[in-house]
Amino acid sequence: MDTRDGDGADGAAGSGLVNLFFDAFAWILDPANWEGRGSIPQRIGEQLYFTFAAMAVASAIAVPLGWLIGHTGRGRDIAVAITGAARALPSFGLLFLFVMIAGVLLREPSTIFVLVLLAIPPILAGAYSGLEVIDRRVVDAARAMGMTEWQILWKVEVPLGLPLLIGGLRSATLQVVATVVLVAFLGLGALGFEIVQGIALRSYDQMLGSAILIIVLALLLDAIFAILERFAVPRGVRAGRIPDVRTASSGRRATAEASATT
Amino acid sequence: MTWVWENLDLIGRLSLEHLRLSAIPILLGFVLAVPLGWVAYRYRLTRGLVLTVVGLLYTIPSLALFVALPPLLGIPYTSELNVVIALTIYAVAIMARSIADALASVDLDIKQAATAVGYSPWRRFWAVEFPLAGPVVLAGVRVVAVSTVSLLTIGVVIGIDTLGYLFTNGYQRGILAEVLSGVVVTVLIALLIDRILVALGRALMPWTRATATAPTVQQGAAS
Amino acid sequence: MMFTARNKGRFALGATVVGVSLALAGCATGDPLEEPDTGSDGDMSSETITVGSQAYYSNEIIAEIYAQALEEAGFDVDRNFQIGQRDAYIPAIEGGEVDLFPEYTGNLLQFYSPDTTATQSDDVYAELQDALPEGLQVLDQSSASDQDSYNVTAEFAEANGLSSIGDLAGVDGLVLGGFPELEERPYGPTGLQDVYGVTVEFEATGDTTVPALLDGLVNVANVFSADPRIGQNDLVTLDDPEGLFLASNVVPLASADLPAEAAEVINEVSAALTAEGLVALNVQSTVDEDSSAVIATQWLTENGFLG
Numbered sequence: 201m202d203t204r205d206g207d208g209a210d211g212a213a214g215s216g217l218v219n220l221f222f223d224a225f226a227w228i229l230d231p232a233n234w235e236g237r238g239s240i241p242q243r244i245g246e247q248l249y250f251t252f253a254a255m256a257v258a259s260a261i262a263v264p265l266g267w268l269i270g271h272t273g274r275g276r277d278i279a280v281a282i283t284g285a286a287r288a289l290p291s292f293g294l295l296f297l298f299v300m301i302a303g304v305l306l307r308e309p310s311t312i313f314v315l316v317l318l319a320i321p322p323i324l325a326g327a328y329s330g331l332e333v334i335d336r337r338v339v340d341a342a343r344a345m346g347m348t349e350w351q352i353l354w355k356v357e358v359p360l361g362l363p364l365l366i367g368g369l370r371s372a373t374l375q376v377v378a379t380v381v382l383v384a385f386l387g388l389g390a391l392g393f394e395i396v397q398g399i400a401l402r403s404y405d406q407m408l409g410s411a412i413l414i415i416v417l418a419l420l421l422d423a424i425f426a427i428l429e430r431f432a433v434p435r436g437v438r439a440g441r442i443p444d445v446r447t448a449s450s451g452r453r454a455t456a457e458a459s460a461t462t
Numbered sequence: 463m464t465w466v467w468e469n470l471d472l473i474g475r476l477s478l479e480h481l482r483l484s485a486i487p488i489l490l491g492f493v494l495a496v497p498l499g500w501v502a503y504r505y506r507l508t509r510g511l512v513l514t515v516v517g518l519l520y521t522i523p524s525l526a527l528f529v530a531l532p533p534l535l536g537i538p539y540t541s542e543l544n545v546v547i548a549l550t551i552y553a554v555a556i557m558a559r560s561i562a563d564a565l566a567s568v569d570l571d572i573k574q575a576a577t578a579v580g581y582s583p584w585r586r587f588w589a590v591e592f593p594l595a596g597p598v599v600l601a602g603v604r605v606v607a608v609s610t611v612s613l614l615t616i617g618v619v620i621g622i623d624t625l626g627y628l629f630t631n632g633y634q635r636g637i638l639a640e641v642l643s644g645v646v647v648t649v650l651i652a653l654l655i656d657r658i659l660v661a662l663g664r665a666l667m668p669w670t671r672a673t674a675t676a677p678t679v680q681q682g683a684a685s
Numbered sequence: 686m687m688f689t690a691r692n693k694g695r696f697a698l699g700a701t702v703v704g705v706s707l708a709l710a711g712c713a714t715g716d717p718l719e720e721p722d723t724g725s726d727g728d729m730s731s732e733t734i735t736v737g738s739q740a741y742y743s744n745e746i747i748a749e750i751y752a753q754a755l756e757e758a759g760f761d762v763d764r765n766f767q768i769g770q771r772d773a774y775i776p777a778i779e780g781g782e783v784d785l786f787p788e789y790t791g792n793l794l795q796f797y798s799p800d801t802t803a804t805q806s807d808d809v810y811a812e813l814q815d816a817l818p819e820g821l822q823v824l825d826q827s828s829a830s831d832q833d834s835y836n837v838t839a840e841f842a843e844a845n846g847l848s849s850i851g852d853l854a855g856v857d858g859l860v861l862g863g864f865p866e867l868e869e870r871p872y873g874p875t876g877l878q879d880v881y882g883v884t885v886e887f888e889a890t891g892d893t894t895v896p897a898l899l900d901g902l903v904n905v906a907n908v909f910s911a912d913p914r915i916g917q918n919d920l921v922t923l924d925d926p927e928g929l930f931l932a933s934n935v936v937p938l939a940s941a942d943l944p945a946e947a948a949e950v951i952n953e954v955s956a957a958l959t960a961e962g963l964v965a966l967n968v969q970s971t972v973d974e975d976s977s978a979v980i981a982t983q984w985l986t987e988n989g990f991l992g
Contacts, residue, residue, distance in 0.1 A: 220533040237886070238868065287605070288652035290612040293629045293645040300638050304896040378523030382616070384865070385630075387890045387897070393865060395529055397889070399620070400866035402772055402796075407539075411529035415522050422521045465974050472976065540773035621740070621773035631767070634892050635742050635971045 220408060227409035238393070240413065246390040247417065250380040254315030255373055262320045263365065266327020270361065271353050279328060283321040291318050291379045299386050307386050315379060319372040326368015330361025362432040370425035377418050391417070465639040473628070477647055480625045484611045484655065486546050491553020491606060498554060499561025500587070513559060520555035524548060524613050528620055545617040552613065553606045560602025564595035597670050600663040604656055611652040615644070625651070734947055737774055737783035738766040742977070743831060743911060743967050747787035747935060747958070749981035751951055754990050755785075758950045766977075771796050779820060781940060785951065788938040790826055791931030804928030806830070810936070824937040824948055827955040829963040831911035832933035833872060835861075835923045841904055842921040849924035853883040853905065862890035862897045863907030872929045880927050895920075911960070913968040935963065957988045 227233065233240050269275045294314045302310035334357060342356045384392035394410030397403075466473070502512035522530075527548045532539040535547065568591050576590040592599075618626030628644030663670065734755055738748035745766050752762045765783055768774035775796065777783045790809045794801050797816040803809045810826050817823065835850055842848070845856050853859060867873045868887045877883040885905060890897040895914045898906035908915060908922075915922060935958060937951050962984070969980045985991040 217533050217536070288608045288612060288649045288656075290615045290626075290629075290645060290648040292612075292615045292626060293641060293648060296629045296633045297638075297641045297645055299893070300633065300636070300641060303900070304890075304893045304902060305900045307893070374521055378525075381523045381525045384889075385619075385891060387862075387888070387893055389889070392525060393889060395525060396619075396891075397865035397868065399772070400864065401869055407529045408533065411526040414526040415530065418521045418523055418526075419518065422517075468974075468979070469976055538772075538776065540776075618740070621768055623767060627740070627767055630740065630892075631742060635974070637971075637974055639974075 220404060223405035224408035224412055227405040228413065238389075243389060243391045243393060243410070244413070244417065246388070247377070247380055247414075250312065250315065250383060250388070250390060251373065251377045251421075254312050254319055254376050254380075255369070257312065258316045258319035258323055258372065258376075259369065261316070262323035263327050266324045266365075266368075267331060267353065267358065267361075269324075270328035270331025271349070271357060276328065276332075279324055283325050286317070286321040289317070291375075292382055294318075295379070295382060295386060307388060311383050311386060311388060315376050318379060319376050322372040322375065323365075323368045326365045326371075327361070330364030330368075331357045333364065334360045359434045362434075363429050366425060366429045366432050370422065370429065373421055373425065374418060377421060381414055465637055466643050469640075473643060473647060476623065476625050476627055477651060479623050480611070480614060480648070480651055481655075483542070483546065483617070483622070483624060484549075484607070484614050484651070487549035487553045487610050488603070488607050488655070490546075490550045491557055491610075492603060494550070495554045495557035495561055496592075498558040500565065502558060502562035503565040509562065513562065516555040516558050519551050524552075524616055525619065527551070528616070540621045542622055544620070545614065545622050549610050549613055553610060556606050556609070557599075557602045560605070561595070561599055564598030564602070565591055567598055568594045593667065596663070596667045600659065600667075604659050607655045607659060608652045611648060611655060615648055733761040733763050734784045734943070735763040735765050735782065737768050737777065737786045738764075739771075739774070739787075740767045742970050743909075743963070744787050746966050746970060746977045746980050747963075749977040750954060750958075750984060751785055751787065751937065753978075753981050753985055754950050754954050755947055757985070757991055758946065760944075760947055778938060778940065779818060781820075784940045784943055785947075786938045788823070788936050789831055789933040790823075790936045791832055791933030793823075793936070793938065795931065801931070804931050806932035806934055809932050810934070813936075820941050822939050822941050822943075824939055825952045825955050827935040827958045829911070829958045829960045830932060830934045831909050831963060833863075833867075833907055833930050834910045834925070836898065836906045836908045836915060836920040837904060837923065838898060839919045839921055847921065847923060849926060850877070850883065850929065851881045851926070853877075853885075853923070854881060859883065859885040859905055860888050860903040861885040861905045861907065862888045862894045862903030864891055864894070865889040867907050872931075876929050880929050911963045911967055913964050913971060916964065917972075954990070957990075 228240070266279075269279050291314065294317070295311060298310040298314050299307045338360070339352060339356060342352045347355065380390050381392035381395070383390050384396045391410050391414045395407050398405075398407035398410065498512055498516075502509045528544060529539060531548055532541075532544050535544075537543050572594065573586065573591060576586045581590065614622075614624050615626030615629065617624045618630055625644050625648050628640050628647075632638070632640030632642075632644065736748050736752045736755070738745040748764070748766055752764055755762050765777075768777060768783070774783065774786065778786055790806070790813050794803065794809050794813040794816060797818075798812070801809075801812060801816075803812045806826075810823075813823060837847055846852060847856075861867070861874060861877070863873075868889065870876070874885050874887050877885055888897070888903050890903060890906070894903070894906045895908060895912070895918065897903050898908075898920070899918060906920075908920070910922065914920070935955065937955060939948065939951075966980055966984060969975045969983075970977065975983075982991065
């Protein structure tokens with residue numbers, strides 16, 4: 201759809217821009233939008249509910265599995281292949297597909313199911329690559345000291361792999377929070393609802409206002425993980441090896457983060 | 463499945479449109495990300511700045527970006543340009559970072575050797591550093607390609623004709639085969655572009671073919 | 686200096702990629718909701734007629750019928766279907782990119798005059814003609830309508846003795862399902878309260894409104910009157926004696942310079958399209974899963990437009 205519009209708005213763009221954002225903030229701050237059914241707090245609550253529910257289930261599956269792969273070194277190729285292929289799945293379509301299959305009464309669990317599917321690959325990648333980048337000599341040293349495999353996993357590999365695991369959780373969260381915006385198309389509310397309703401009602405303040413809320417929420421969640429990632433580096437490691445670990449994390453993240461945005 | 467056979471022309475038309483609209487952000491994103499990635503790699507000061515900004519842009523959920531971008535650009539939110547620019551932003555965000563990492567992964571000795579034999583910085587970049595960074599850059603481009611194809615489906619919400627049409631229309635009419643074929647064709651297009659990029663990488667970087675070092679180089683960048 | 690030349694070549698390549706990309710993307714400027722200046726792009730319409738449609742399957746079928754009828758009459762037709770929201774396609778029609786578009790009188794009137802009080806079919810049509818901006822016209826409206834209506838299941842109607850919307854007033858625990866925007870529409874929860882004294886909670890069920898009603902997620906559903914699922918599921922459409930809903934007949938929205946012969950063809954199509962006929966078209970799309978082209982050809986043949 202190629203709209204060859206006139207360009208008459210150029211002159212007014214400046215003041216129009218300010219007005220649009222002013223209206224959007226007025227919408228956000230309007231007390232009427234902060235109470236009752238469908239209020240902004242309710243929408244934020246729905247947004248966070250879906251995000252955390254999916255992240256909890258996905259972590260419970262992917263973290264142990266990723267550690268197992270990272271510790272044993274087995275199944276890595278399969279994990280890489282699955283992670284790569286999952287990136288190509290259009291989450292928007294999957295939401296519709298699974299609600300159609302499961303029926304309208306099960307739209308909530310089937311939505312969480314899709315979100316879990318999306319969250320697993322980055323968490324899995326974070327978990328196993330966190331273990332993988334550990335210097336094998338460190339693990340061998342632990343083994344030589346007489347540590348059991350469990351002790352190696354818990355006392356050596358998991359703490360050292362934590363920054364990358366949190367990196368994986370971070371990109372999974374971003375991807376999930378972005379996809380939750382789309383659950384409004386299934387009648388499940390969340391912040392995307394205000395965009396969907398705004399489009400139909402031609403109320404741009406509502407659309408832009410909720411878009412701003414969504415962006416702020418995503419940035420906040422990202423910031424929390426950024427802080428966690430920083431504190432996850434074990435103290436002993438932080439003293440000497442910060443540059444190393446950080447290159448590793450950024451390099452991995454560039455590939456592991458992959459399809460975080462939806 | 464009869465639905466698919468009877469609507470092959472619709473699927474074909476939407477696929478072509480989807481291909482066209484995905485190609486633009488991938489190409490444009492790459493062209494813009496090279497200088498940005500270089501700036502991020504070259505100077506310590508700009509590295510933090512560039513990577514932080516692209517990181518933040520990357521964090522924005524796409525539907526929110528489709529809504530927030532138009533007033534900043536002075537375009538209607540229903541225009542194709544809106545979606546193209548939004549997806550280009552994501553493409554730049556991912557690729558600038560991977561290009562910076564890729565350039566950083568090139569062995570310092572090689573760079574010094576190139577300087578020693580008389581390469582100017584400009585020539586050294588194009589003839590030595592960038593090709594050697596190639597495999598890691600390619601990995602970034604592939605990630606961008608696949609996620610662009612997937613994200614583009616959401617464009618249907620603001621009236622852009624893409625394979626996402628099969629999701630919304632199929633959902634409306636209650637035709638499961640239509641939604642399913644939308645998902646399958648989107649994945650196929652992503653894989654197609656991915657294969658093209660891999661083939662392109664082999665043609666442009668013949669040395670990676672001989673030794674199959676791509677994964678190793680990637681490891682190098684990571685650790 | 687071979688390398689410099691090659692570098693320039695790379696630059697040129699880069700610049701070309703950017704240029705081509707922008708050209709491919711097409712150019713559009715203006716405020717997000719601003720309707721564009723009505724340019725002088727209209728000169729194409731004398732040769733080729735561009736027919737548009739909403740992102741609504743039933744609307745697309747009607748558009749396809751228009752397109753095939755015009756082709757039969759000897760016009761060249763471009764199809765620009767599934768343009769989506771009114772925000773997207775109204776500017777396109779006003780800008781002259783689309784010449785003909787199936788619309789609905791009530792919903793279209795509400796787009797131009799949100800505060801309208803007209804509800805009866807003829808009043809809506811008359812008011813719509815006044816409300817249209819210059820350069821646009823509506824052709825004859827069809828007797829077929831596809832308007833908002835409130836529906837309940839047969840059991841629920843029986844149990845509570847419901848036949849008209851007003852009967853809902855005594856029922857507790859009502860949940861109304863519909864598209865998200867219904868919450869804010871004049872005929873939504875507020876209108877129900879003001880006109881009929883009916884109190885409902887609202888649930889945005891979107892495209893799953895009918896399944897949501899059947900599964901008991903909601904007990905009152907806003908369904909378009911031409912939706913075949915009303916008949917298939919024995920839903921009871923509640924009467925609207927107070928005129929809460931605007932009548933919304935199918936009406937062709939056209940640019941003012943649509944050729945007269947084309948308008949004539951479309952008016953004949955509108956005259957032949959009946960309310961039951963429209964439901965039958967929708968059944969073919971949702972139950973038989975036929976494409977709009979197949980459905981349109983069949984309808985035009987049955988009604989003597991194609992021979």
